[in-house]
Amino acid sequence: MSEQKIEFYKGPAGGWGALRSVTATLLKQDIPVKGAKTLLSANQPDGFDCPGCAWPDRNHASTFEFCENGVKAVAAEATARRAGPELFAAHTVAQLAQQSDFWLEDQGRLTHPMVYDAASDKYLPIAWDDAFALVARHLNALPDPNQAIFYTSGRASNEAAFLYQLFVREYGTNNFPDCSNMCHEPSGSGMRPQIGVGKGTVTLEDFEKTDAIFIFGQNPGTNHPRMLGELRAAHKRGAKIVSFNPLRERGLERFADPQDKFEMATLTSTAISTHYFQLRVGGDMAVVAGMMKHLIDRQDAGESVLDLDFISTHTSGFSDVAEGLRGETWAVLEEESGLSEAQIRAAADIYAEAKSAIFCWGMGITQHQNSVGTIQMLVNLLMMRGNIGRPGAGPCPVRGHSNVQGDRTMGIWEKPPAALLDRLGEVFGFEPPRAHGWDTVESIAAMRDGKGKVFFALGGNFAAATPDTYETWKALRRCDLTVHVTTKLNRSHVVHGREALILPCLGRTEIDIQAGGPQGVTVEDSMSMVHISTGINPPASEHLLSEPAIVARLAAATIGHSSNTPWLWLVEDYARIRDKIEAVFADFKDFNERVAVPGGFRLRNTASERVWTTPTKKANFVAHAVPRDTPSHRARARFAAKGDTVVFTLLTTRSHDQYNTTIYGHDDRYRGVFGQRRVVFIHEADIRALGLKDGDWVDIQTVWDDAGDGAQVRRADRFKLVAYDIPRGNLAAYYPETNPLVPLDSVALNAGTPASKSIPVILTPHTAPVAAKADHDASAYAIG
Structure with a gap:
């Protein structure tokens, strides 16, 4: 380090x-x-x-x-490091649990299926057939299939996800918590009622044609670095790039393309944002409402800034939205956004002057209590000027994991549409379960309350990715069985049920050979492009199975006697799986032929064609008042009488040396943090107001609605104050270290996503010796 x-x-x-x-x-x-x-x-x-x-x-x-x-x-x-049986023989699970997340994953690729042995508190090797038999025995012993929970990571391929959802539904449940539940669920929940699709409507070609790109709650420099190339090119040809972010993020300011010989030789760079607005955490809806209000003011004054033809022909509900915005006061919009009226009007004027505009957003939008409303207001603003369904324009939710969007397309969804279930039943000859299942937060509560007995994870790091660490870990430990399909060791494997399995799988980089020869898998990116992926490296171990093979063999072991699906035949050649996908989903016609074309193909997006598959058959404006009763509002009101107590709003974020829960190192180069992760970014004036100084250590405690005698105390101790360019009253710190601060019931309304970007907290000086814990010590946040 x-x-x-x-x-x-x-x-x-x-x-x-x-x-x-x-x-x-x-x-x-x-x-x-x-x-x-x-x-x-x-x-x-x-x-x-x-x-x-x-x-x-x-x-x-x-x-x-x-x-x-x-x-x-x-x-x-592709690392040469291996985490084989020797590693597990040398460490008890209790010892592994004391290691940091970084240390666990840094041991390298898993090589053998492992089973937990309670007597020795160690993982021991197990044969694949025995592992599948153990899972099948637990699943078939449940009196109700809904006591089983099946998690999915966005790294799972289309082929694996399709087989997985088919197996689980033939087994009898729709309990499909997945990573969408923790990131972009509000994007789909917000857009589907408005425009009929839950995906973005733009393509990369639209970035070449747009006049303006508005970026909300996103840090592409760390989370989607290849996006910087599109932003750089757009800036160079004169497009306006307007960023809204509480933090000054280097990737939104300047970018030097490592493939540009001139920039690298001359140490020069290209500006990204033409305008940068540092709003308060959670202030996005107020900003968007103010921009809409300004456009309506200009239209009411006789200017032609709205696309009235688009509004009248393609939409419904505009008059109600406009009337509500006329009633919003600038005092409220300024207070809630953290920007001045002049700044908001200036941003709206940039939008009004653009012939076409793209709105991009990330988890800085989706992980708030009012995220669905904010996204619907963004779509409202796009529709006011007809910026959906034409070149250079549209909504662009930028998703995280490589196939999180594809997994949802394949049916990984706890609330499946009836049409999907009907078609699955027709193609595979069974009656799919109709009752909606549990999402991620509901699954945690179900396991905690003894309703969920078996937890199976196809990828991911559930214990580290989820909110309210104490509740989540308690929930996992109450399970009769936890199973994780994975490539590397992680926190979830040491926070386990009474029985537990680690099932190692092939990675995307590795050659996947089945009976029909080498196989490729497909994924869908954020812009609905589907393409094939074929590994080139030898497998890390001869004992690894592919994700499709693991799912098929588990299905054969669990329900093979009662299923019409030829599970093992399907995984002999993944083209057979794609044929079945084509049979279920009309948009995948000629799947194998189309995906063989370099670059693949784009799935149909009806909203980009201005075909509105909504109940009204139009795009719908949805009215939202700027919220004045959020958890932070309520917490500040309770502490108003205590003049010496300041309630901050904390957002959780990842470092530049991190991808989701995978920590590659302890440096966050662009924010100037090296060799450590337990830091909290805070305005220097707030540090002085607390009577502290830059570099002091503090403890962070959540102020939640359940405060009172007997309430759960949510704390994260020993964080270093780092003076940073962030609005006063706001904080930022890394996850998973701050996940214990996110209450389980702090979720996005109408979506259920953990509201990890808007946590009301207080800071108190840390009194324990600074050297008491290493900065990377997992026990600093591991509970239980």
Whole structure:
């Protein structure tokens, strides 16, 4: 681990810093030669899809498109390190639980299926057939299939996800918590009632044609680095790029393209944002409402700024929305947004002057209590000027994991539409369960309350990704059986049920050979492009199975005697699985033929055609008042009488050395944090107001509605104050270290996503000796 220091970064995103980081990553994973060859095969016609983010590729037949965090993801999977039976023989689970998340994953690729042995408190090797028999025995012993919970990570391929949802529904439940429940669920929940689809409508070609790009609650420099190339090109041709973010993020300010020889040789860079507005945490809806109000004011004054033809022809509900906005006061909009009336009007004028505009957003929008309302207001604003269904315009929710969107397309959804269930029943000859299942937060509550008995995870790191760590870990430990399909060791494997299995699988980079020969799998990116991915590296172990094979063999062991589905035959050749996908989903007609074309194909998006598959057969404006009764509002009201207690709003975020819960290292280069993670970003004036100084240590405690005698205390101790450019009253800190602060019932209305970006907290000086815990010690946040 590097030296602990705070040293603010003055350079651009990308550039030589990114190249140095990539070099260090490849050397650290002991793959300097193989790693380079592997990287050059990413996103190529005969190569594999990057297992990182879901940002689309400009051209799958092009040369490698540089992405620092994509390199880290590929290198972590292609590492020469191995976590075999020897590792588990040398450590009890209790000992492993004391290690950091970074240490656990840094042990390398898992090589054998392992079963937990309570007597020795160790994981022991187990044969695959015995592992499947153990899961089948537990599942078949449940009196109700709804006592089983089946989680899915966004890294699962379309083929694996399709088989998985088919098996689980033939088994008898719709309990499908997945990573969408924790990230972009509000995007779908908000857009489907408005425009008939829960996905973005734009393509990369739209970024070439747009006049303005508005970015809300997103940090592409860390979370979707390849997006910076599109933003850079847009800026260079004169498009306006308007960013709304509480933090000053380097990737939204300047970018040096590591593939641009001139910029690299001259140490120059390209500006990204033409305008940058630092709003308060959670202030996005107030900003959007203010922009809409300004456009209505201009229209009422006789200017022609609204697309009245689009509104009258394609939409319903505009008059109610307009009337509500006329009643909003600028005092409220300023207070709730943290921006001035002049700033909001200026942003609206940029939008009004653009002939076309794209709105992008990330989890800085979706992980709030009022995220669905905010997204619907964003779509309202787009519709006011007809910016859906024409070139260079539209909504663009930027998703995280490489196939999180594809998994939902394949039917990984706890609230499946009746049409999907009808078609599954017709094609496979069974009656699918109709009752809605549990989402992620509901699943945690069910396990905690003894209603969920078996937890099966197809990828991911559930224990580290989820909110309210104490409740989540207690829930997992109450299960009779927990099972994790995974490539590497992680926190979820040491927070286990009474019985537990670790089932190691192939990674995206590895050759997948079945009876029909080498196989490829498909994924769907954030812009509905479906393409194939074929590994090039030998498997990390001869004992690994592919995710489709694991699902098929589990299904055969569990329900094979009563199922009409030829599970094992299907995984002999994944083209057979794609044929079945085509039989269920009309948009996948000629699936195998179309995906064989380099770059794949785009799924139909009716909203981009201005075909509105809503009950009204139109796009619908939805009215929302700016919220004045959020958890932070209520917490501040309760503490108003205590003049010496300041309630802050905390947002959780990832570092630049991190992807979701995977921590590659302890540096956050762009924010100037090195060798440590337990830091909290805070305005320097707030530090002084607390009577503290930059670098002091504090404890963070959630102030929640359940406060009182006997209430759960949610704390995260020993965080270093770091003075940062962030609005007063707001804080930012890394997850998973801050997940214990997120109450289980702090969720997005009408979506259920944990509201991890808006937690009311107080800070108190940390009194324990600073040296009491290493900064990376898992026990600093591990509970129980």
